[in-house]
Amino acid sequence: MKSVLNNILGAVGETPLVHLKKISEREKINVYAKIEYFNPGLSIKDRVAIKFIEEAEKNGKLRPGATVIERTSGNMGTGLAIVCAVKGYKFIAVMSEGNSVERRRMLSALGAEVVLVPQAPSGKPGFVSGEDLELVETQTKELASKLNAYRPDQFNNPDGAKAHEETTGQEIWSQMDGKIDAFVTYVGSGGTFVGTSRALKNHNKNVKCFVVEPESAPYLAGKKILSTRHRIQGGGYAFKPPFWDNSLVDGYLTVSDEEAMNSARNLAAKEGIFAGYSSGANVAACLKTAEVLEKDSCVVTILPDSGLKYLSTDLFI
Ligand SMILES: Cc1ncc(COP(=O)(O)O)c(C=O)c1O
Structure with missing residues (x-):
């Protein structure tokens, strides 16, 4: 337990990583989720x-x-x-x-x-x-x-990926005790994917890293864009950041709106984890890696934000 903090910024990071045992139960692989709604702003x-x-x-x-x-x-x-x-x-x-x-x-x-x-x-x-x-x-x-304001510009600023390389990736490696076969995450600015994948591959180049995109907009996978109007908020913009690094990508996965929503509902009802659309998408995508990974592989994903951010939508009604 951390002692008294100087301010709330000291509570950022060191989020829990949970083995999704019920969701993994009848699967060939084991899914682990890093729950980023434990941060003060309820997101990664x-x-x-x-x-x-x-x-x-x-x-x-x-x-x-x-x-x-x-x-x-x-x-x-x-x-x-x-x-x-x-x-x-x-x-x-x-x-x-x-x-x-x-x-x-x-x-x-x-x-x-x-x-x-x-x-x-x-x-x-x-x-x-x-x-x-x-x-x-x-x-x-x-x-x-x-x-004359300062604009961090998350879609062009490589420090976003650095933040994940220095924190998210290191935390996952040490929480998993190095026993990780694959990392799967949805892409918005790309910072989470690039930084976390880089950190994990620096520890072990055999960790397989998968990009998640909406079914209708598999842009990074180089496939046809049907529409960027999907429900998975926070990414899937058919955009490639300037700091993108193709050498980190081992595969591309897609998830439909329905799959993302059903998966977020499952996370809440089965695992007691109340997270948003992209979290649902990430877990649904993890289950798809069973087709290409060996039996009993450990697959880690991110739950970027809380379900509380979507109470005005039809995600949880
Ligand atoms: C809910 C949600 N999911 C996923 C992402 C994607 O993360 P990144 O920008 O690191 O690619 C974001 C980014 O804002 C987000 O808000």
Whole structure:
């Protein structure tokens, strides 16, 4: 147990890793989940937020009293809002109106200014497409230059992957005691996949790393994009970050909206783990690795955020 913390940032990381015994019960493989909703912002992005702000402080991009601005689907913003609240920076989150309402309320409560960008004409709430994100991008760029604000820019900043290489990957390796055969995770900015896979492969180059994408948008796998309008919030944007590293990829998996939702419901009902859409997608994808891995393989995945972030959607009704 950690002793008294100086502030809430000390509670980021060192999250639990749980063997999903009931879900693995009749499977050929064993699935383990790193539960990132134990972070203060209820998501994996708190790790990245600390890294972005501390690196910017070190290299002089961020001075006391400055403003920080970021384009976010919610979790990156929540992480940055927490770090900025603790360190005394003003924070502006620019997000699509298509993201769930809990996300924006949490951001406001944490002292962030939330700028909502209307969706593209064919947009539907709950489905944030690549087109919607382009609109958010334009607005973020304009505001950042007008306000002379610091923009961490998670989709282009390699420090996101570094945060995972230094923390998430090391934690998984030591929690599994090195007994890990595969790592599986969904891709948004790509930081979790790249950083964690790199750390695990540095420990053992035989760890197989699998990318998870929506069934309708297998972009990184180089297949046809049918639509970027899917339910798995936080990724699947048909985007390849500049810091992407193909040499880390051993395979590509896809998950449909229905599979992701059923899997998130299963996690809650069977394992008592209340997580979001991408967590469901990750666990569903892990089960698909049984086709290519040896019997009794240990497969680790990430549960990026909490089910509490989706109470206004039909994920849990
Ligand atoms: C819910 C959720 N799942 C998955 C991801 C993807 O993580 P990464 O950006 O590290 O690829 C994100 C990123 O914001 C997210 O919010």
